[in-house]
Every structure is written in structure tokens, then in C-alpha cells.
Amino acid sequence: MPALTAGESARIRADFPILSRTVRGGAPLVYLDSGATSQKPLAVLDAERDFYLRHNAAVHRGAHQLAEEATEAFEGARGRIARFVGAQPDEVVFTKNGTEAINLVAYAMSNAGAPGALDGADPEVARRLQVGPGDEIVVTEMEHHANLVPWQELCRRTGATLRWVGVTDDGYLEDPRSVIGPATKLVAFTHVSNVLGTVVDVADLVSAAREVGVLTLLDACQSVPHQPVDVTALDVDFLVFTGHKVLGPSGVGVLWARPELLAAMPPFLTGGSMIEIVHMERSTFAPPPQRFEAGVPVAAQAVGLAAACDYLDTVGMERVAAHDHALMGYTLEQLAQRPWVRVLGPSDPAHRVGAVAFTVEGVHPHDVGQVLDDQGIAVRTGHHCAWPLHRRLRVPASTRASFGVYTTTAEVDAFLVALDRVPQIFGVSA
Amino acid sequence: MPALTAGESARIRADFPILSRTVRGGAPLVYLDSGATSQKPLAVLDAERDFYLRHNAAVHRGAHQLAEEATEAFEGARGRIARFVGAQPDEVVFTKNGTEAINLVAYAMSNAGAPGALDGADPEVARRLQVGPGDEIVVTEMEHHANLVPWQELCRRTGATLRWVGVTDDGYLEDPRSVIGPATKLVAFTHVSNVLGTVVDVADLVSAAREVGVLTLLDACQSVPHQPVDVTALDVDFLVFTGHKVLGPSGVGVLWARPELLAAMPPFLTGGSMIEIVHMERSTFAPPPQRFEAGVPVAAQAVGLAAACDYLDTVGMERVAAHDHALMGYTLEQLAQRPWVRVLGPSDPAHRVGAVAFTVEGVHPHDVGQVLDDQGIAVRTGHHCAWPLHRRLRVPASTRASFGVYTTTAEVDAFLVALDRVPQIFGVSA
Amino acid sequence: MDLYGELILEHSKRPVHAGLRDGFDAEVHHVNPTCGDEVTLRVHLDRAGDEPVLQDLSYDALGCSISTAATSMLAEESVGRPVRETLATYRGIHAMLMSKGADPGDPEVIGDAVALAGVARYPARVKCALLGWSAYLDALARAGVDISGMRP
């Protein structure tokens, strides 16, 4: 699959007006922070605005024509987004971001311990959802805080124990089978590290989990923007991603789960639109996905995210992946020529997607970022919400350049030129 | 304070393009469903779009110029929205909707029971947040499901007991002092009923709660859109409202709380941006409001909501209230002339805001709504997420007309003309 | 308001076979959570012959004219017939209601329910028209009839 041509790149960039702005007194913006959040094409902004200007109403709460149209737009978006990851519409739950989607699962699991919470659920599925003292939740040492802290808190609430698969010096996962065992209830791990770009061997972790019959949750926040993702092929039990990193608006995240799990899970947020019958004394709940979408939902945002799926599918996710791969290869190759730069994570571009984090010998990553920013290059500095991973790699922080579908090799060049000023400014040897 | 003039109304309506569309084969839209969700003025849509087109970046997560601008826009919005309800910026937490804001408090209270969750908190405040068997949560019989089901579930998780203040036949609250007592931990009640329009006597409930020294939470989802609201004057401990009902975008809600409560409360959603230090074994959390805003926040939506506050303050909330009052008086007066209509709730317009729910003798509310919808009048039918209230008033459901700042007397007239067809169509006596 | 034709109003005011009767094989209670419509429905099967026959269908419906009329039509059309045939009626009604107005319904197959054709233009009301039917399918399933492949 070929990378994007210069002409295609130019056409894509024209859909993102923010990319032609300048920063810091006239420097053209070079946005290499798509790992934090992506920019949005006009088609996404137009879809959201069109929803508000023509169909806005509370979805699932009215019978008048606007309410019908809004409901149809919202449920249409659910179907579209489901298709983007090879899922069925009813298996897709909308949340406000990836973080809420992970918390939803963590809270459903602790709520499963409340009296009556699993009444009517398939007993075998119910058993898999229950967590208590002696049980273990397994994560990895390369997780984003969003896929670590909710599990720490689940353990705090239930008395379970958190364990983790370690990371090697070169940014791969250690053997999961030394950690996953009969006490494990759930293995929650990232598809792609938001710092190292490492593409995790999902099949290996899934088979390790299957061997002991436990649940798996995949944090796909950093893979869905860059490569085709198919829930069936991945064979996990839960998958999470977030709209704002995949050209969509902020305020919308996605939880996909196997239907039998959603059917058994007790609710997380409760209120309107997720109920079946409400009495003052007690309530019963609607079937999924409604059971997990309390309150007026993020309808305009879902419609925007569906437009983002359309946009990416028009480019073609295989080509998006090829483009990312080309950028990754070029960036690693160029950085390798700079001995004062230490790239974190795998040196083989075939094992990486989306992001390149690095340190400069003798210069704090913040200062590196500042020098880049002053030349218009927007990168992220700090621990990128993966503090334990940085501790593991014995760096206090790092500087990260990350790519989007609109990123070009020329931008990588501009980044390199700006980077080359760092040694001189801080008087370290280049 | 005078109601809006015809000229002012016309100028306002021009800011809401959706109001000039037609429905059901050419009927002009008469949108009387603002209680479900309000329409959005162009200024709000423009503010959101402008944020995406010029400043979009992950807030609080970067040091480059876009990230600075996005953070400033987001925190500026927080300050603006805080001012709208007489609060300080740091006392305002953004959620995805009103429902999440209420769940946040309910989960913080059950999480308070987890080991170590209140370490470092002021012991007196900590005690007020802890809930267990023998404790009581008090709500009212007129609550929206969003302010009922989360408390039922809190009781399920903690073993506490739910109690409620009853509703009289004419839609007022019964004496709260028969329910609020020494076992009460929290009194959660609505400011304005989304069905009856009843304006609750907040001062009375707050003083009943104070007499026994317990917390109060006010669901202001239906008051903030219609009248000036000031957290200091109301003197409650928590206040919740939702952006989409107050001319703002969907996907943003607000929790206001006294700073000493926020300071002591354990987190609800956990992940990035809400932490202080993260180790694999354990984490510590940031001060409020960040502690309660995990993940990339709803920045564009907050910016949109701030623009909605600007819009309403330009009209003037006192005048918005006067306008609503005029519409309410006129609607009640006109409906009173139709003996086949039973209006639910107080007959005195001075005790009502925003909504008029009613039934037609011998015709199901759905059918009433359908007849109206077919003539372009968008109203809501059903239990309006307040099922126990309908049961209490001995009606299976109702039809509700609700107002926004853009609603006109002419629209109420169109509604009445359409309504007058109901008796004839269903062969009941008019 | 062509939606509310004579037949619908007639069925909703005087629902056929209404009321709950004894001697049933299964009883179910279904609600439409968005609006609060409810139906309690019982099926009584005759399994003496080659295939099960719906001997009685009794119900108590609380809801709008569409849901009440639809349940009444279901009862009128189905009582006394082989279950298999009633399921064919169901498929016909379902197809009509999902057609957004394109399918007017075949009176040979669905009887009085052709009067519900207008409902297809109002997606939010389709659930009302199907409330009784979904309760019926559920009751059959609980009475041990294989309805697999029946829910489109």
C-alpha cells in the first residue's frame, strides 16, 4: 500500500484550515502533537453544525419530527462508527472520552458486587465480572494513566490486587504469562503506546488471557487513528477509543464490548434514558447500549465522529497506515544520525505507530520543547500521562513528536532543523 | 422587569436558524420542547467552530502555543460560566451533562468509603461525605430520573436508605421536615420541576437540612435556563446544571460545589490530567477542579457554553425570566378556558417556570402529541423522565409544552389552535 | 390527521378480546420505557394437533391509541389460528411499519392492521404499534414455541 502522494497530502491539508496558521510571531505552525489530540477536517465541523442547525432535539426523548431526525442521526452515527471498527451498532456505547469508557468498565465491575446488581444476568458471565479480594487485575507498565488509575481505584474499592507486565529497555512488553494467571480477572492493555509508539502483540496477550479464561480490554486510543482496527480480528472482550484523536470532536468516546458482556453488566452512570421502569423504591434498566448512556447523549459529537470515519475511510485506513509508516521510518532514520538524541522505544519502525518520544543528552525535555515551540513546532513535553513508563526508562520526561493523516515529511524536516538548534543553545555537544 | 418586545423577540429568533424550518410537509416549526433541549444561537455554534479552527489542542497537556491558547479558552470559559451562577472558577467542574454531575457526587460519596480515599481530608468534611447503613439520602417525588436513580444506586452500593418528600395533588412539595432528620446525609432536590414547572422553595429545604446539619444538592437543570441563579443566594452545597438546556452545546454539564467539599471529595472518573503523582502501586490526585476532570476535557463545548452565557446575559436573565413569566401566564389562562384540559401542577403562574404539562380527558397524551406534531407543534409526550411523579398524580403520562427565550405568544396561539383539534379527532366532548 | 382513521379509533376504544383470562400457558408484561405504555399479555395454546394453535390471547393494555389498537388487531387477527400463521402476519406488519411508508401492507395477510400503515412515517410511534406484538412473541417463547428467525 503506497504512502500518500504530495498532491493527496496537499488536498488533505486544505481540509484542515488550522494547519495554515502561524504561531510565535509568524512561524508557520508545524503540528506534531496529534497524539494528544488531532485537528478536525471541515467535514467534521460541518456535520456537527448541520446537526445543530437543522435537526437538533433531545434524542430518544420525543416523538415530534425533530426528535425523530435527531434520533436517526444519532443512531446512524452509532452504526457508522461501529462499522469503522468492524462491530455491530448495539455493541457500541458512547461516552465522553476514552477515559470514561475505561472507567465505565471498571465501575461496572465494582458495581457488580452490589446487592442485586447482577439479578437476571447469565451466571457464567456474571461470575467473570465480579471482582474481590484475591482477584487480580493485570495492566502493563506502558499504560496511559487512563488505563492504569481506574484499575488502581477498582482495586481500592474491591480489595483486588493490581499486577502488571513489565517493559524492556527497548520498549517492548515482557512475557505476559509470568503475570497473567488463574487469579486474574481482567487484562487491560494498550494497543499502541502513546509514548513509544510500540505496537503491542495483541494476539499474544489475548491468548495468554484465554489460556486462563479471563477478560481482555484493549485501549485502542492510539491505534484507531493510524491503522485499520477490527474488533473481531483482535478478539478482545472490550475495546476503547476516543473521538478527538481520530479527527472527531472532543466530548465523545467509544466503548465496544461483546454483546453478552454488555447484557450482563450493571449500569455505571444512571438517570434518564437508561431505565426500563422507575419507582421511588427501585428501578430496572434498559438493554444495552442505552443502559450505559444516561442523560441527554453527546449526539452532535457522535454525528461529528461518524463524519470523521467517513473522512478516514475515503482516504482509506490502509493508506493512512502506510503514510504513518513512511513518516515513522523517515523520522527514526533522521534521528539516528544525531547521536545526542536518544529515541525511546523500538528502533524498528515496523513495530511502531504514530509517535516518537526522545531525549536530548544534557537538556531537559521541556527546554527542548520550548526551543521547538519558539520555531513553530508544536510537540508535547513531559510524561505524556505515562509516568511509570518514564520512570521505568529512567528518564524524568521526554519530548514527543506525533503524527496525523495531515502530517508531511516537510514538517518532519522543519522539526529536525529546529531540533538541531538545541545543542548550540544549551551548550551541549552535538 | 418588562417581557421581551416583539422586536426583541424577532431579533432573538433570527439568531436561531432552525426556528424557521418547516416540518411534516410544510408546517412551520413551533418548537415547544426546550425543556428537553434548547436550540442554539449562531453565536454558540460560531464560538465552538472558532475554537476548533483556530485554537484546537489538548488543554492542560502541552506547552506549545496552541495548547496555551486552548487552555486559556477552556479556563476562560470556566470563569465565565462560574460568573453566570455567581461562583468562583475553581468551584466549577465540567462534566458531560447534568446526569454525570449528579453521579459524580453520588460516586464520590460511595468512593469515600474505600480504604484511604479520605486520607488528608478535613475530618469534619470527610464525615459528612461518608454514607453507610443507617444513613439516609432524601430526594423528592418530583425528581427527574437523573436526580433519583443515582441516589437509589448509591443506596444499593452503601446500604443507606432512600427517603423522599412527597408531592401534593396540586404539585407542591409536602413538608420536608417530616422526612429530613438526624439520619439524613444529603438532601437532593430539584429547583424547578421539569414536568410541573413548580419552583421549589429552596430556602425552606435548605433550612430544614441546616437544622440537622446535612448536605444539600440542587438540580438546577430547569432553573438556570429561565431565571437568574446565584449559588451564594441559594446557599446549597452542590448545584448542577446542563449546557444543552441553556442554549449551549450538548456534551457539557456543570457541577458547582463549595470549595471545602471539592477539596475533601475523592475522585470519581480517574485517568490523565486529574493526577498529582502516579506510580504503578498507587497515585495521588490533583486539587479541584482538575481532580474531577479526567481525560481530555470537553473544551470546545465549554467554550460554546460560555458563549451561551454571554448571549443570555446580553438579553439579561431578569428579562428572560419576565418573558417566561408572561408566556406562562398566558398559556395557563388560555388552557383554563378549556375544561377538557387538565393542567398538572400549580395553577398560580407565579409558582411556575418553563413548562406546562397537561392531559386531555379521554385521549392518551401520545395521541395529543401526535396531533400537535402533525401540525408542526413540537411538544414532548410521555413521563418526561419523571415516572414516579406521574404515578403520584395518577396519570400514565402527559403532554408537555415548554419554553425557551425564543418562544413567542404567537407560538402559544398556534399550539392552542392545534390542540383544539384534539377533541374532535378523538370524538371526546370539547 | 389521516393517521387516526376510523379503524384505529374503533379498536382503541373497544379493544377486541381485551381483559385477562385464566387458563393460559404464559404471561408477560412489557413496557415502552420512553413513554410508559404497558401491556400484560397471556397466550393459551392448543397443542393437540400437528402444530400449536393460539386458542386464546388475553391482555390488559395501558397506552396510546396506536398501541392499544395494534394489540386489539393482533388479538382479532390471531385468536383461533395456527401460531405459524400469526407469525406470518407479524412479518407482514413489521415489514410495513419499517418501510417508512413504502409498503402499504396487504389486507389479506395483516387484516385491519393495514390501518396502521401511516404509523410507518413516524419512527417514534413504530415502537407503540409493536408493543403488543413484541409481548406476544415473548409470551410464545416462554410457552416453549420456537420463534427463532421470527424477530427480523
Add this chain to the structure above:
Amino acid sequence: MDLYGELILEHSKRPVHAGLRDGFDAEVHHVNPTCGDEVTLRVHLDRAGDEPVLQDLSYDALGCSISTAATSMLAEESVGRPVRETLATYRGIHAMLMSKGADPGDPEVIGDAVALAGVARYPARVKCALLGWSAYLDALARAGVDISGMRP
């Protein structure tokens, strides 16, 4: 890159009074959670006279050049002076950093810290420049000095 002037680079490479020394009244540990910068800081007060004097300020700083340099300047400027005077310096630095570039800082009041004036143009870095100062204020408070009214 006028931000990284001689003085900042000099202070960040050779921070003044760096290292943790014994004989202190209070020790605090502050972090900047968005980036992971950390500082451990100790104050040692001399309370013999009319007003407390900062006898020693020792610290261990892990962070960017801005936060390290700012902490070094704080130490250089403050050690040996009455606490009251160091708080005046703090107010001067805080005002400069919050001015978005409008206030260049008065060298009479804040000393070498005028070199940090450029930081005011980068809101996300202001926290870096204040990390050591906020630790210092906290340490004073824990050592029993009334700093009320000091945090603007």
C-alpha cells in the same frame, strides 16, 4: 530563543546553594504534575532577632532549566535575608510572571530573576518558574511563619 539567556543557563547548570543540608525547620516536596518536575526544599530560620531571617535554604531540584534556574535565583536572592524581604521579592517575581510580558521586573527587587521576564510570554512555563517559590512559601508556612496574604 531570547528566553534562554546567559543567566538562566548559568543558574540551571550551576544552581546556587543546591543540595539538601541538615539543621532545617521544615522540608517540603513539590511536583508539577503536568510535566513531572520536582523539588525538595528545606528552610532553616533564625528567629533570634525581631523578625525571622532565612538562615539557609537548601534544595534538590529535578526539572527544566527554567524551574531549576528560578529555584537557584530564589536561593541566591533570599538566603541570609529577613523572610519579610524575601516575600517582597516573591511578589515582584509573581507580578512579572503574570504580566504576560508587560512587567519587565525590577532588578532592585528581584535580582537575577529579571532574566525570567521572558517566561511571562509562555503561560505553560510560568508554573515551572514558580515551582521553587511555591515550595518555599509552603515550607515557611510549615515552619510556622504567617504567610497569609502572600499568595496573590
